[in-house]
């Protein structure tokens with residue numbers, strides 16, 4: 001591990017949701033985050049990848065306090081914020097911001113862009129109106145939108161522009177860490193490129209650290225320094241982007257990378273072998289949670305739950321047999 | 324060409340609204356051969372779904388207008404065919420649709436089995452040419468045909484690798500995963516033994532591992548059954564995986580058509596080249612396409628790409644380029660097309 005300063009430390013974080021029957025009795029737990037641990041270094045972009053439903057958004061929301069953690073620690077700028085109630089943690093969490101997967105969801109359709117951008121400042125600061133307006137205009141310029149957009153409503157601007165407004169909203173509070181949940185999903189390649197370049201330049205300009213949640217692996221490879229791979233509520237592999245993409249250790253990471261179409265290369269559809277889909281988080285298999293789909297599974301995998309091993313120079317993997 | 328299964332010629336479709344008339348498809352030409360997997364790629368809003376719906380005759384009646392064109396299929400023009408014939412003989416029979424949003428394809432209050440029964444009652448291949456072909460609401464569903472249909476359904480569900488098909492039929496749509504729903508959609512699309520499947524971004528909502536499984540399945544079934552597929556997507560990687568040929572649309576017009584290898588190796592239209600350049604890659608970094616997609620209410624005259632094109636000259640601003648052959652199977656609409664030897668921009 002390099003000596004870079006850790007800005008966010010996550011230790012054995014859990015988020016369980018109760019599963020209830022029709023009489024509202026709890027009949028089990030949905031283990032959406034199950035002992036997730038990793039750390040984020042100041043200034044880096046850490047990618048979080050994994051299949052739909054593996055818990056990426058829940059992780060982001062639990063870090064933010066939108067969900068209360070069931071157990072574990074989240075140390076942000078020196079304070080454990082995992083168990084704090086939202087009003088207690090507001091002071092710390094102002095500098096930790098979450099950018100929603102669906103930009104439409106974070107913008108109120110009845111509000112103009114101006115009102116949407118003023119709102120966080122009204123809630124979190126005591127700035128007088130003229131100073132708020134000045135800050136809003138400055139940020140709007142930074143995300144590349146003309147001031148004439150201030151008077152428009154969300155439905156009057158394109159999907160790519162809505163994402164810019166979503167980013168602007170978050171930046172008004174001068175965060176140090178931003179959790180970006182699928183910031184480019186559903187966008188066309190050309191719009192996607194503009195948003196990615198914007199994210200990179202905002203990071204320079206404001207000295208930001210990003211948690212970049214995505215299932216687009218080619219984008220993650222392009223912009224993240226490190227990557228955490230999640231499978232069913234657990235980080236199964238984490239390390240330097242190049243190390244992971246060139247020599248994935250965990251069988252799940254290997255399947256994931258093997259599934260990406262490579263234009264000009266052999267067709268993935270001619271060779272892809274991973275079968276089935278992840279089991280439900282209410283009925284996790286015993287031992288290794290990947291074993292129901294793992295091409296390398298053995299007897300031991302059903303008995304023992306593998307932990308992350310730091311056996312490689314620049315990556316860690318949770319598999320009994322990874323070499 | 325004799326082997327053409329469907330041929331769309333000079334199709335113009337517009338949508339009316341308070342703001343004006345949007346020319347969403349403006350003189351589209353597209354011909355697909357029997358058994359071919361054709362990719363239709365382009366950015367969102369370029370008209371892919373509209374073209375798919377025009378072929379199926381399911382454009383929204385109150386807002387869409389077909390201004391001109393023809394869609395020849397099986398010796399007939401689908402645009403002039405009466406709705407009753409379209410509904411009973413073509414749509415859902417010879418041409419089937421896998422919509423962009425699979426959640427809208429199922430009715431949440433009925434089990435999957437009930438919905439498949441309803442489909443087979445009216446669209447079963449056993450009906451083809453038969454006496455009870457014309458559907459009616461009170462049509463009987465004879466016992467033997469029902470049993471034969473059920474056997475087919477189970478066979479296809481097995482073919483799309485749905486584990487335990489009998490149990491799947493008893494489930495409600497929300498009780499199966501996104502990947503399984505997509506497999507169901509493919510099975511249902513193939514049940515009537517169609518000649519053409521229109522798959523509208525069938526894997527956009529899926530993860531890479533499930534996407535790879537679904538693409539593999541679609542390709543395999545199309546090959547085995549000789550079904551043609553019109554596969555719309557904005558994911559060039561997915562198109563690379565399964566297509567024989569690819570058509571690029573820009574702002575309601577097709578601009579280039581090429582066999583898959585020629586498409587990726589020798590793009591001839593400046594827009595195609597920029598689309599390929601904007602794929603994230605470690606060598607080139609992240610490059611967008613400068614400028615914005617035009618508004619379709621007052622689109623640029625001539626070549627619709629000219630405001631964003633570095634090669635544009637006077638003629639580009641006034642005349643839409645005609646299709647020109649790059650080679651026997653590759654054609655492009657551009658007044659100043661790229662030559663094969665030109666280096667990447």
Ligand SMILES: Nc1ncnc2c1ncn2[C@@H]1O[C@H](COP(=O)(O)OP(=O)(O)OP(=O)(O)O)[C@@H](O)[C@H]1O
Pocket residue numbers: 017030032050051052053054055056057058059101215281
């Ligand atoms: N409030 C909640 N109550 C119960 N279950 C939930 C809740 N929020 C999420 N889940 C479940 O937790 C699991 C993980 O969801 P999450 O949204 O974190 O997935 P994700 O990895 O972000 O997926 P995607 O890639 O589709 O966005 C899913 O099974 C989901 O249904």
Ligand SMILES: Nc1ncnc2c1ncn2[C@@H]1O[C@H](COP(=O)(O)OP(=O)(O)O)[C@@H](O)[C@H]1O
Pocket residue numbers: 338339340345347365366367368369370371372373374383386619
């Ligand atoms: N029902 C409709 N009413 C008005 N405009 C529509 C309608 N459906 C589509 N459009 C417009 O037609 C254009 C093409 O849309 P669509 O065919 O859905 O594109 P794609 O599938 O390529 O993303 C867009 O500008 C869209 O806004």
Ligand code: SF4
Pocket residue numbers: 250251252288289290291292294295296297298301306318319320321322
């Ligand atoms: S521990 Fe066993 S089942 Fe799990 S990934 Fe490793 S080999 Fe596969």
Ligand code: SF4
Pocket residue numbers: 592593594626627628629630632633634635636639644656657658659660
């Ligand atoms: S016709 Fe002209 S404007 Fe259009 S793509 Fe070709 S060079 Fe560019």
Ligand SMILES: [Mg+2]
Pocket residue numbers: 056057058101181
């Ligand atoms: Mg999510």
Ligand SMILES: [Mg+2]
Pocket residue numbers: 371372373423523
């Ligand atoms: Mg569409």
